[in-house]
Amino acid sequence: MNKNIKISINQLQVGHFIRLPISWKDHPFLFSNFKLKSQSQIELLKSLNINDIYYDAERSDLGLIDLKPSANKNASTVVDPEELKQIKAKMESYKQIQIDAQKKLRRNLKKTEQQFERSIAMMRSSVSKLGSRPLNSVSDAKEMITDMTNMLLSSDDLVLHLMTDAKPNDVIFHHSLNVSTMCMMLAKNLNWPRDEVELIGLGALFHDLGKLKIPSNILSKQLPLTTPEKNLLKQHSLMSLNFLKLADSFPEQAKPMITNHHEYLDGSGYPKGLKGDQLDKYSQLISVINEYDNLCNGTKLSKPKTPYASLGLLYKNYKSKLNPEYVGKLIKTIGVYPPGSLIELSSGQFGMVMSVNLNKILFPQIMLYDPIVPKEQAPIIDLEKEDISIVRCLPASALPEKIFKYLSPRENISYAIGNA
Template identity: 65%
Template sequence: MLLNSDNLALHLMGDAKNDEHIYHHSLNVAMLCMLMAKELEWTREEVQTIGLGALFHDIGKLKVPSTILNKRVPLSAPEENFIKQHPLMSINFLKLADSFPEEAKPLIANHHEFLDGSGYPQGLKADSLDKLSQLIAVVNEYDNLCNGTNQIKGKPPSVALGLLYKNYNNKLNAEYVSKLIKMLGIYPPGSIVELSSGQFAIVMSVNLQQLLFPNIVVYDQLVPKNQAPIINLQNHNMTIVRSLPAAALPKTVHAYLNPRDKISFGIGAN
């Protein structure tokens, strides 16, 4: 469907469980990479290659002891150095597969590499990173900013996009960062927003062709939470005034809108 449709929407899914982080992160990165590659008008083969590579990019983390992977206090230097080897562990893991596309392996090995050489595990620079490696680095960083780690709290989606734009000038491909921002819009799925009506809402999905009119769930004390409809802003006389952190919501509104601690995406027709 993704490759053959021009009317796609990115949907917010249910809260991802902490013990399923690698699974949901890999799906998020794969879907966003494929959407980006399609928007960049890459070939069908390139879209499929980056999707497959992204799906397996963190498989090497299965070789990292859970005592390190799930640690909730800062990692020691040896632990941090060990976990930074997981891209190469992924490549070694895939050697066990009877057949895995060779063209997908560089993007798996390089998904934490930055253009200025400050990434890991090899400290490669721009001239050593193909376009697939540069694209997955952007998407991987965005999803990590959104969902955080055991040591670092995740950021609201709109804040994560802002951080990518402001803080990664020399690290990430500027064209791809701009394309991601343009594709997701100012208010990506999962964003908590205030409306011109004064009400609060959560963005449930964005139509890639109509980014200013996302589908939202609005807090309404007169409507039971389980009956709250998903509405399209285009069909209502309201606009989004601003994005805000979930922590700023009153308790009753927070419980009603149920902001996601872990953002997980799905792709479907609008």
């Protein structure tokens, strides 16, 4: 069935799902695709001097319409011109407020992204000093973690933003910074004291550096790894610890989590097959976050999954492997639909979760697909302020090509914290 039927504006009825044929800036409605809820909306459309409009029968409350203008059951409904004028003014005012809010969010995203890139550069610099100036290296990392902790603990209105993709040479740094940030978020929400928030942040920052000693042809190999290659890769956590041998100022308490970030409670992890009480709370927490990040971004043995699907897998399939309290706290911290999730809304629109206010995780900020609006200016809405909800989460493969290109879902899921 043709989903976009061109009809006369005089045939519209309340309950029809429509698509406007004009630019987003040329009408007072917040969206260019929506379901008609009142006769006043129809009258407003008529005031825009539109002759024809696009109608989607599948998303409408009514079935296929009768193509005779007289079939409009609401045709006799009269809307007072002055009332219509006031409604339009309120809509335009609200739309401008939303436009200003979108601009602020984009500025915050840009600012957070710039800080994230600076953190990546600082981390790269810190690692480069480990061999020649290990004390300076650890000191630089501690300073960065202290700054992150200050932000986490001093603000009650923080936002978790989705960052841009990692450059090929920065994947390990993106992953390490991502795991560090999220470990600190969870530690804060578990009411751990400041020194423990900083401790797990520092350990997580260095947890995967051993991969820098793995030959690049193994890390980037497209074919399945051989058994010796797999065994070498599984030694990377011990290699990470070797990086820190000369760094006397690196805290001893943080070292076990580096070694154990691939260990599981049931003993099925590596490199030592530790289980249960053999794993301290830092090791148990970092293993949850490390697993989540690997599910989102994929490994040599698995394809990337959406953040939504990754949380679902952690909750359902890792009950004997990961600390259930920490898994539950992760879901409560970043929401059921974390940044990077591709979703369909009750309005019939598609979008991508861009940010989550950590105090309002049920109402993420979503970038919407709107073919009439250039993707650089794609509308970003706050679910808390709109009468729409998320219907389902989608894999990238389920999106039509034009929507996929518009939303440009990230190949690598990286998060950073900013102020609301």
